[in-house]
Amino acid sequence: MAVTPIVISGLVFRRGGRAVLDGLTASIAATGITAIVGPNGAGKSVTLRILDGLLQPDAGEVRFGRGAGADVRRALVFQRPALIRASVEANVALGLAAAGSGLGRAARRERIAAALHRVGLGDRARDPARKLSGGEQQRLALARALVGGPDLLLLDEPTANLDPGATEAIEELVRGEAAAGTKVILVSHNLGQVARLADDLLVLDRGRAVEHGPAQAVLQAPRTAEARAYLKGELPWTAFAAA
Amino acid sequence: MMESLGQAVLLVGTLDREVAAIALLSLRVSLTAVFLGCLVGVPLGAFLGVTRFPGRGVVVAVLNAFMGLPAVVVGLLVYLLLSRSGPLGGLGLLFTPGAMIVAQTLLVTPLIAALVRQIVEDADRELGEQLRSLRLGSWRRAFVLVFDTRFSLVVATLAAFGRAVSEVGAVLVVGGNIAGFTRTMTTAISLETQKGDLPLALALGLVLIGIVLAVNGLASTVRAAAMRAYG
Numbered sequence: 430m431a432v433t434p435i436v437i438s439g440l441v442f443r444r445g446g447r448a449v450l451d452g453l454t455a456s457i458a459a460t461g462i463t464a465i466v467g468p469n470g471a472g473k474s475v476t477l478r479i480l481d482g483l484l485q486p487d488a489g490e491v492r493f494g495r496g497a498g499a500d501v502r503r504a505l506v507f508q509r510p511a512l513i514r515a516s517v518e519a520n521v522a523l524g525l526a527a528a529g530s531g532l533g534r535a536a537r538r539e540r541i542a543a544a545l546h547r548v549g550l551g552d553r554a555r556d557p558a559r560k561l562s563g564g565e566q567q568r569l570a571l572a573r574a575l576v577g578g579p580d581l582l583l584l585d586e587p588t589a590n591l592d593p594g595a596t597e598a599i600e601e602l603v604r605g606e607a608a609a610g611t612k613v614i615l616v617s618h619n620l621g622q623v624a625r626l627a628d629d630l631l632v633l634d635r636g637r638a639v640e641h642g643p644a645q646a647v648l649q650a651p652r653t654a655e656a657r658a659y660l661k662g663e664l665p666w667t668a669f670a671a672a
Numbered sequence: 673m674m675e676s677l678g679q680a681v682l683l684v685g686t687l688d689r690e691v692a693a694i695a696l697l698s699l700r701v702s703l704t705a706v707f708l709g710c711l712v713g714v715p716l717g718a719f720l721g722v723t724r725f726p727g728r729g730v731v732v733a734v735l736n737a738f739m740g741l742p743a744v745v746v747g748l749l750v751y752l753l754l755s756r757s758g759p760l761g762g763l764g765l766l767f768t769p770g771a772m773i774v775a776q777t778l779l780v781t782p783l784i785a786a787l788v789r790q791i792v793e794d795a796d797r798e799l800g801e802q803l804r805s806l807r808l809g810s811w812r813r814a815f816v817l818v819f820d821t822r823f824s825l826v827v828a829t830l831a832a833f834g835r836a837v838s839e840v841g842a843v844l845v846v847g848g849n850i851a852g853f854t855r856t857m858t859t860a861i862s863l864e865t866q867k868g869d870l871p872l873a874l875a876l877g878l879v880l881i882g883i884v885l886a887v888n889g890l891a892s893t894v895r896a897a898a899m900r901a902y903g
């Protein structure tokens with residue numbers, strides 16, 4: 430099914446006597462790219478893990494339309510691509526292990542080839558995955574996430590370790606995927622990237638949503654002190670990194 | 673001493689029938705035990721490496737303790753099981769190569785399981801979350817991580833083989849060191865040394881050391897080449 434609006438209400442996640450998420454509430458549109466930014470430790474990665482189903486909140490809930498999301502196909506790409514010591518295509522096949530359980534062998538092969546082609550690794554299928562460059566590894570991780578045809582694509586700082594060229598390649602893929610109807614939620618510290626990709630922007634601070642609105646509006650005129658502080662702190666760094 | 677060594681080298685060099693037969697029996701027993709130990713130890717260790725359940729810590733601690741099980745005590749337990757009045761006495765295995773295989777299997781299975789558990793758990797720390805996100809169940813994650821760590825697991829398996837082929841306590845107690853039937857390299861070495869047939873003992877010692885060195889050399893070569901190829 431396609432993703433219906435994602436309603437996050439009152440998420441609490443406690444670890445070590447500390448509330449990592451402290452009543453996070455947000456309503457996220459069913460389509461387009463939603464960016465999440467915020468200081469380190471704000472709870473961005475935990476939020477993505479809860480959306481993916483890897484972690485259970487201690488309180489609050491996430492609703493996809495009227496359901497709890499069991500029928501929403503989700504895929505999560507981490508900052509560091511976690512690849513097994515096997516060929517490129519074997520790594521993509523992992524993305525079908527559960528999601529493509531109803532497919533025959535030929536259909537699987539086709540899906541895998543198509544996913545690799547999509548990320549520009551069509552001629553690398555037999556290469557050892559861990560021998561790819563950083564940018565290629567992240568594109569491979571993206572192919573593995575996409576091969577099952579996710580409704581919701583969760584990206585946790587997917588370009589944090591990449592050079593500008595590789596970053597641009599990933600951004601292009603993400604943009605295309607969102608245009609094709611996949612809902613994307615992207616965590617990023619790269620505000621230039623957020624400006625380039627995001628439709629809406631959610632600013633987290635200490636486990637709460639402090640601001641949420643159209644990306645350009647929030648970037649240019651943040652209304653809360655926390656969002657202002659974060660965006661002001663990141664901007665010079667982003668300009669420096671891009672130089 | 674030098675004279676014995678010279679005769680020993682001659683025995684090995686001429687592929688002396690007795691030396692060869694003893695070495696082959698040792699290899700057969702230990703390789704079979706390691707194979708059987710892998711059948712149980714690899715899935716058990718891998719499953720423990722990817723799952724968390726109440727009491728898991730105890731199971732892991734017991735397994736780690738069993739790694740250091742004294743071979744001669746394992747031999748004694750198998751002896752009691754297989755002796756004519758024991759619960760499995762009817763099988764008639766005592767003082768046969770089969771009994772030695774049983775004893776060595778019991779010896780290496782916890783060793784293999786414990787090493788696999790550690791290796792797979794380390795890999796799980798790196799890849800487990802991604803595999804769970806891909807909605808793989810426990811057994812499938814275990815399988816994928818065994819595959820991912822296959823080169824390290826070969827080394828673990830060879831460590832188990834080294835332990836089996838060089839131990840003397842268990843095979844002596846349950847095999848009885850019967851010439852031409854259950855005499856292995858280690859039991860022969862200890863017997864021949866006592867009898868004073870130093871050339872034969874030394875020859876077997878050389879073969880044993882050669883096997884262990886060759887296996888380990890091969891293992892590290894294969895592993896290094898594989899790691900270079902797969903990253």
Ligand SMILES: Nc1ncnc2c1ncn2[C@@H]1O[C@H](COP(=O)(O)OP(=O)(O)O)[C@@H](O)[C@H]1O
Pocket residue numbers: 444445449467468469470471472473474475476
């Ligand atoms: N599974 C976990 N167990 C314990 N603590 C966690 C866990 N996940 C995250 N944390 C803690 O929660 C805080 C927020 O983490 P995270 O969501 O990763 O922040 P960020 O916004 O930088 O992505 C961190 O202090 C982290 O140590």
Ligand SMILES: [Mg+2]
Pocket residue numbers: 473474475585
């Ligand atoms: Mg994070």
